Amino acid sequence: MMARFGAIVSSLWRRAGGRFSLVVLGLWVLVSLVSLVWTPQPLWRTDGYDVWAAPSAEHWLGTDGTGADIVSWLMAGSRTDLLIVILTVLFAGALGLLLIAAMTARNSVLANTSVVAVDALISVPTILIALILAVPLGASVAVIVVACGFGYGLNLARVARPQALLVARSAYVESAVSNGASGVRVLFGHIVPNILPVLLVQLSLSAGTAVLAESGLTYLGVGVPSGTPSWGHSLATTVRFITVYPLTVLWPGLVVTVVVVALNLFGDALRDAVDPVGNPALRRVAVEETEA
Amino acid sequence: MKNGLTGTAQRTEAPTGEGAEAPGAPMLRGAHIDKSFGRGAARRQVLFDVSVDVREGECLAVIGGSGSGKSTLTRILLGLETADAGTVAYRGAAVTGGRRAPGRQALRRGSGLVFQDPFSSLDPRWTVARSVAEPLRLRHRGMPADEVGRRVAQALRTVGLEPATFLGRYPVDLSGGQAQRVAIARAIVNEPKVVLADEPMSAIDVAARVQILDAFAAIRDRRPDMALIMVSHDLGVVQHIADRVVVLHDGRVVEQGPTGRLLAAPSDPYTRELIRAATPFVGRP
Secondary structure (H helix, E strand, O other), X not given: OHHHHHHHHHHHHHOHHHHXXXXXXXXXXXXXXXXXXXXXXXXXXXXXXOOOOOOOOOOOOOEOOOOOEHHHHHHHHHHHHHHHHHHHHHHHHHHHHHHHHHHOOOOHHHHHHHHHHHHHHXXXXXXXXXXXXXXXXXXXXXXHHHHHHHHHHHHHHHHHHHHHHHHHOOXXXXXXXXXXXXXXXXXXXXXXXXXXXXXXXXXXXXXXXXXXXXXXXXXXXXXXXXXXXXXXXXXXXXXXXXXXOHHXXXXXXXXXXXXXXXXXXXXXXXXXXXXXXXXXXXXXXXXXXXXX | OOOXXXXXXXXXXXXXXXXXXXXXXXXXXXXXXXXXXXXXXXXXXXXXXXXXXXXXXXXXXXXXXXXXXXXXXXXXXXXXXXXXXXXXXXXXXXXXXXXXXXXXXXXXXXXXXXXXXXXOOOOOOOOHHHHHHHHHHHHXXXXXXXXXXXXXXXXXXXXXXXXXXXXXXXXHHOOHHHHHHHHHHHHHOOOOOEEEEEOOOOOOOHHHHHHHHHHHHHHHHHOOOOEEEEEEOOHHHHHHHOOEEEEEEOOEEXXXXXXXXXXXXXXXXXXXXXXXXXXXXXXXX
């Protein structure tokens, strides 16, 4: 098991995109953890005489319009965005797999109905879902997670369906079914491993889009509630002053851009690294394990 | 010269003599099977009142041209497709009549499948060990890992593959012949009573076909009670391995009988045409 994990990590590290994404995502997780116990300035320390301050030794990236330390808020915000990304990917992945199972079911009524339902629901914009959800829930992380997870889950199912159908109708699945394999076993034993490359790329794109959506929905007032640090919150509170204090918008914008690029590259690199068909190192490990 | 097919090594003479029926009680019996595909104007009947028996320990070859209904018939016999009319019985218990048919589960448990394309019949993301072990894990949930490993290794050896070399490989690292032998090992690892091989040699090169034939011969030597249903275009292969032959033409059985007799003295014009067409390609040293 450890040998396989090592082969995957070393494959990721060999690619420039994989290296970049590992470093960025590793830093993201590290900063999120560190921010739980330490930030350069206390989060709620504001100084009315020190608003829109330029970068300095005291405030590494300057301060915003309330005098709050930008780098401290970005560090604390990384936690919220990490939580949003993880929950959105889990929600989208679970919904996507559920829909894939329905769309590839042997029961043709269930399969056809779910295909039509996905095609109909996928036309509903994520923002509209978020606005509707915000009515009962108010601005909250749950609105972002559910709205984005719903939209991305539908998209995932639609994109992965052709590949999943090929697997579901394959001779090896027929062999498994004739030996008594259940639908769940076929889904997780054969379909998921064979559509994993598509899933990983789609989910990494969803993760990146969730970061962007958090910024957009928070700017619209239906995302992260006021007072909760997030990268979207940092952007929303400074973007109106972009022509006067461009640096205060640049920092959160840069963080969001770098993380989204890293997530996209990570999906591509991970797809190649975890797939034994495309990664000879993984296949070598399997042979060595057998010989041992 | 009887028919030009007698030059190849053969295992086809019925033990009870030329022209006699193969031994063993009927294990699988299909009677008056009709099957259509499509609806309305596109509806096309592919099988017409087909009756066929498969006996314990025999190798039954189903031959015929493309679209003659060979694969459909064998899939119906193994309960993988449903017939529109007619019955299929396994050891006397009905296989047709829905999922709860008494013979259906017994047949599923007692059958193995070998498909035409070896690469599409193996999960590309599973190792050989995992693929071959799958029927054991599905049919014998509590079987200890050691026992699973032992039986997987034994199945691989039976088809001429060294377990130490092949267990950890993925299909992408196998040749066509090796992949097909892995698929055969998967089909026999559960020690089934009947194996369906649907044109198992049509997608692999000629040299590898010999290995496949050897693998089937080894299996039949080891499991003399196991029935083998082989769908094939290749009369050379049929002559080499089959005890009995069923000839299908446009969804109807035009002739059936022991391999030696049927190939030496075909009574139906279509069978004669098939043999005449195959003659230039078989029987050469």
